[in-house]
Amino acid sequence: MDAIGQLTELFELSQNTVFFTGAGISTESGIADFRSPGGIWSQIKPIQYNDFLADESTRLEDWRRRFHFQREFDAALPNDGHRFVADILERKHGLGVITQNIDGLHQRAGVTEDRIVEIHGNGTKATCLDCHSPMSLSQAKDFIELNGSAPRCERCNGLVKAAVVSFGQPMPQTKVLAAKQMAEACDLLVVLGSSLVVQPAATIPLIAKQGGAKLVILNKEVTHLDAVADLVMHVPIGETLKQVQTLSDGDL
Numbered sequence: 123m124d125a126i127g128q129l130t131e132l133f134e135l136s137q138n139t140v141f142f143t144g145a146g147i148s149t150e151s152g153i154a155d156f157r158s159p160g161g162i163w164s165q166i167k168p169i170q171y172n173d174f175l176a177d178e179s180t181r182l183e184d185w186r187r188r189f190h191f192q193r194e195f196d197a198a199l200p201n202d203g204h205r206f207v208a209d210i211l212e213r214k215h216g217l218g219v220i221t222q223n224i225d226g227l228h229q230r231a232g233v234t235e236d237r238i239v240e241i242h243g244n245g246t247k248a249t250c251l252d253c254h255s256p257m258s259l260s261q262a263k264d265f266i267e268l269n270g271s272a273p274r275c276e277r278c279n280g281l282v283k284a285a286v287v288s289f290g291q292p293m294p295q296t297k298v299l300a301a302k303q304m305a306e307a308c309d310l311l312v313v314l315g316s317s318l319v320v321q322p323a324a325t326i327p328l329i330a331k332q333g334g335a336k337l338v339i340l341n342k343e344v345t346h347l348d349a350v351a352d353l354v355m356h357v358p359i360g361e362t363l364k365q366v367q368t369l370s371d372g373d374l
C-alpha cells in the first residue's frame with residue numbers, strides 16, 4: 123500500500139483524531155512563515171514582552187506590526203488542509219486541533235472555538251493584560267488614531283496587547299495543559315506543517331505516542347520525531363489531504 127493509502131486507512135481506523143498544525147499549513151494559503159530562516163524575524167528584531175510592558179514607542183511599533191499581519195491574514199483564505207481538518211472534526215472521530223498558528227484560518231474553515239487550542243495565541247484579537255477584556259484590532263486601531271497612544275482597557279485602563287504569546291512571554295499553562303490532555307486522549311495524532319522544534323511542539327507528539335496513539339507527520343522538512351512516527355510524508359499538505367478525501371470516497 124502506498125503512503126496515501128496508509129494515511130487513509132489510519133484515518134478510517136481512528137476514533138479520536140487530533141491534529142497538530144504549524145506554519146507549513148498556512149504557507150499554502152500564502153501566509154509567510156515569520157519564524158523561519160529568511161522569515162520576517164530574521165530581518166526585523168522581534169519585540170520582547172518586557173520591552174512591550176516598559177516602553178510606549180515599543181508598544182506602538184508592536185501594533186504597527188500587528189496591523190501588518192492582520193492585513194496578511196485577512197487577504198488569505200483557508201486551503202484544502204484547513205478544510206480537511208474542519209471536516210474531520212465535524213464528523214465522528216475528530217477530537218480537536220492544537221495549533222502554533224496565530225492566523226485564525228482554522229476557525230475560518232469552520233473549526234469551533236471549543237475544538238481548538240492556540241498555544242501561541244491569536245493575532246486577530248487583542249485583550250487587556252490585566253483584566254483580559256477583549257478588544258478588536260479595529261478598536262485598537264481607532265484608539266491609536268484618536269489618542270496617538272497605545273490602546274488602554276476601557277474597563278481598568280490596563281495595557282491592551284494582541285492576543286498572541288510574545289517573545290519572552292510565558293506560554294499560557296492552561297493551554298499547554300489542554301494540548302497535553304488532547305494528546306493523551308487521542309488514538310491518532312497528525313502533525314501538519316510543523317518542524318516540531320520549539321516547546322511544547324517537540325513533546326506533544328511523544329505524549330500521544332506514549333499513550334498508544336499512532337503518529338503521522340506531514341512536513342516539508344525532516345523533523346527530529348520522524349524516526350518514532352508511524353508514517354512520515356514530506357509532501358504538500360492540502361494536496362495530500364485532498365487525495366485522502368478522494369480515496370476514502372467521502373467516508374472520513
Ligand SMILES: [Zn+2]
Nearest residue numbers: 250253275278
Ligand atoms: Zn482591563
